[in-house]
Amino acid sequence: MHSRGPELDPLRDGVHCPRSIDAPLHSQGILPGAEQESFERHLAECSICRSAVEEASDVIAELRRASPAETRRDLLPGLLTRIDAEAKGEAGLRRRRFSIAAAALLLVGLLFGSRWLPRRLDDPPVGPERAFDRALAWLEHAQEPAGGWSAERWGGQARFDVGLSGLGVLALLSTDRSPPAAAWRAVNALLAAQELDGRFGPEFSGTLYNHGIATVALLRVLDARVDDEASRERIRGAIDRALEFTKVAQSPAGGWGYLGGEPGEATTAATFWPLQSLLLARGSGWRGLDEAIAGGFAHLKRVSDSQGRFGYRRPGEFPNGSEALASMGAICVLRGGSDREFGREGKARLLDGILRDGFTARPDGRGTFYGDFLRTQALEGHAVLGGSSGRHSPQELLASGQVRSGPEAGSWEPSDRWSAAGGRVYSTALAALILRTKS
Amino acid sequence: MKNAEEPRKVHEESPVDLRRDEELMDLSRAGSRDAFGALVRRHQQPLLNFFLRLGADIHGAEDCAQESLLRLYRYRDRYTPSSPFPAFLYTLARHAWIDCSRRRARRAAVPLERAAAMGSERAPDDRLDLRAALATLPQKLRMVLVLSVDQGLNLAEIAAVLGIPTGTVKSRMFHAVRRLREVLHAQPRT
Numbered sequence: 001m002h003s004r005g006p007e008l009d010p011l012r013d014g015v016h017c018p019r020s021i022d023a024p025l026h027s028q029g030i031l032p033g034a035e036q037e038s039f040e041r042h043l044a045e046c047s048i049c050r051s052a053v054e055e056a057s058d059v060i061a062e063l064r065r066a067s068p069a070e071t072r073r074d075l076l077p078g079l080l081t082r083i084d085a086e087a088k089g090e091a092g093l094r095r096r097r098f099s100i101a102a103a104a105l106l107l108v109g110l111l112f113g114s115r116w117l118p119r120r121l122d123d124p125p126v127g128p129e130r131a132f133d134r135a136l137a138w139l140e141h142a143q144e145p146a147g148g149w150s151a152e153r154w155g156g157q158a159r160f161d162v163g164l165s166g167l168g169v170l171a172l173l174s175t176d177r178s179p180p181a182a183a184w185r186a187v188n189a190l191l192a193a194q195e196l197d198g199r200f201g202p203e204f205s206g207t208l209y210n211h212g213i214a215t216v217a218l219l220r221v222l223d224a225r226v227d228d229e230a231s232r233e234r235i236r237g238a239i240d241r242a243l244e245f246t247k248v249a250q251s252p253a254g255g256w257g258y259l260g261g262e263p264g265e266a267t268t269a270a271t272f273w274p275l276q277s278l279l280l281a282r283g284s285g286w287r288g289l290d291e292a293i294a295g296g297f298a299h300l301k302r303v304s305d306s307q308g309r310f311g312y313r314r315p316g317e318f319p320n321g322s323e324a325l326a327s328m329g330a331i332c333v334l335r336g337g338s339d340r341e342f343g344r345e346g347k348a349r350l351l352d353g354i355l356r357d358g359f360t361a362r363p364d365g366r367g368t369f370y371g372d373f374l375r376t377q378a379l380e381g382h383a384v385l386g387g388s389s390g391r392h393s394p395q396e397l398l399a400s401g402q403v404r405s406g407p408e409a410g411s412w413e414p415s416d417r418w419s420a421a422g423g424r425v426y427s428t429a430l431a432a433l434i435l436r437t438k439s
Numbered sequence: 440m441k442n443a444e445e446p447r448k449v450h451e452e453s454p455v456d457l458r459r460d461e462e463l464m465d466l467s468r469a470g471s472r473d474a475f476g477a478l479v480r481r482h483q484q485p486l487l488n489f490f491l492r493l494g495a496d497i498h499g500a501e502d503c504a505q506e507s508l509l510r511l512y513r514y515r516d517r518y519t520p521s522s523p524f525p526a527f528l529y530t531l532a533r534h535a536w537i538d539c540s541r542r543r544a545r546r547a548a549v550p551l552e553r554a555a556a557m558g559s560e561r562a563p564d565d566r567l568d569l570r571a572a573l574a575t576l577p578q579k580l581r582m583v584l585v586l587s588v589d590q591g592l593n594l595a596e597i598a599a600v601l602g603i604p605t606g607t608v609k610s611r612m613f614h615a616v617r618r619l620r621e622v623l624h625a626q627p628r629t
């Protein structure tokens with residue numbers, strides 16, 4: 001490696017031998033037979049080429065000595081899973097092609113402008129597993145260098161960057177494989193977005209969306225494989241501060257509202273994420289949260305009606321439909337509400353309502369990624385209780401609506417009611433989470 | 440039960456792991472998952488090394504290797520047994536690498552506080568030196584070097600994988616070795 005032969009460039013240098021270009025291949029013995037023999041004869045009379053062979057041999061020997069680290073992971077099981085999922089997706093596609101139901105669905109979509117239909121129909125859709133992988137690939141592709149996601153760059157509003165980054169983290173963590181490096185970059189971005197008072201993201205009316213989603217995302221990170229204690233401590237510290245802010249931001253009568261709104265004007269929509277974060281934190285061992293959690297449930301109790309529905313600010317108030325609010329209430333009640341307050345029959349009624357509403361592609365065109373995300377989350381809780389999740393499963397339909405080609409391949413068109421705020425990162429992160437939810 | 444001393448009858452009862460790549464591809468095409476599994480187990484480590492050498496981290500290398508092998512399965516019907524299997528496999532691997540690189544091209548490398556703790560294996564210093572030196576090479580030079588030195592492809596196979604004339608392979612190999620040597624000599628050695 002340390003021989004000092006002439007610096008050769010057979011194409012440029014003044015003193016050279018054009019045949020020295022064969023030296024690296026000769027030193028590995030991979031010149032074709034006749035050329036190898038010819039070059040060996042040439043070496044006997046060319047010192048420039050002998051030096052070139054010597055130098056090449058040194059470099060190649062060094063390369064071979066320092067072989068890459070051995071990995072012990074067997075790729076075969078994961079690979080066969082993906083192959084099976086693709087095969088299942090293709091079989092499902094073939095069945096659907098001949099199904100009247102699929103034709104009717106397509107017609108409904110075309111008539112009512114369903115936002116989930118694919119932009120191009122020339123490439124076949126893929127199964128949910130593959131669609132999920134593609135969604136993660138798009139999210140990684142769209143990630144900013146600092147680790148977060150820019151809502152504005154993808155059709156949303158910049159003030160929701162932190163919440164979207166939280167959704168991105170949740171989506172990346174939902175893989176069965178080791179979370180990609182992108183997930184940890186995103187976690188760093190979330191940690192950097194925390195203010196001194198514990199708040200995540202900018203202060204504006206919708207702060208609690210950003211703050212609640214970011215807090216939930218960090219709590220999920222602790223559930224994932226975080227081995228080193230220093231990182232765990234850093235995340236736990238951030239969660240401590242975030243929970244304090246959440247408690248302080250609670251309305252006097254329980255629940256949470258839009259910052260800057262009327263005191264006591266809690267809404268079910270703004271209550272959902274803060275209450276989720278408190279429930280998750282309590283489940284992970286945080287103490288001192290019971291009072292704030294009780295306040296959250298007091299709001300839900302106050303806005304619920306005899307049919308088990310949850311109003312926006314009061315019973316029967318549904319400014320954007322009752323479906324998403326029903327799912328929000330159900331998720332919270334099923335994960336943390338007491339039987340004494342809501343009753344076992346009351347809990348079952350919540351799920352009946354969600355199942356009755358169904359999923360996307362409804363003729364009224366009101367389906368949203370957010371609504372279906374909430375619905376799948378609620379039904380996942382239903383499965384845990386041992387009931388049936390019903391015949392509705394949005395995953396296959398969702399996979400068929402993924403953008404299949406072009407620069408946005410792997411994402412979903414951000415065209416539902418909330419896309420003006422969240423853009424393509426919103427639609428894609430939520431679609432990925434829906435695909436991973438076992439309903 | 441067979442006598443332990445009895446020689447294995449390779450030709451009569453050859454387990455799939457003893458068959459040549461080309462035969463395994465034939466069997467895979469006919470629907471044998473065992474044959475495809477044997478191909479995967481045989482080539483997964485070289486593929487991981489290939490992507491690590493090209494500059495991927497361990498997670499990226501695993502993703503690219505899995506993607507390459509998935510493409511091998513998808514495109515198994517396109518393989519013609521008369522053509523060398525390594526050229527076919529590494530053509531797929533090169534395309535997988537290009538796709539992965541494109542996906543990552545829009546973002547700069549960001550130091551990861553978590554990366555080391557999430558399973559990256561700490562490499563000895565000499566490995567780091569060489570990895571850093573390789574990273575300084577333009578992609579097309581690095582690719583030729585890795586395909587020949589690490590993966591053991593011959594001149595014709597490298598030309599087939601890259602879709603370039605053999606003369607261009609020679610030229611790239613010469614420049615790759617020369618530049619790597621310069622970089623290694625310029626690095627402080629411990």
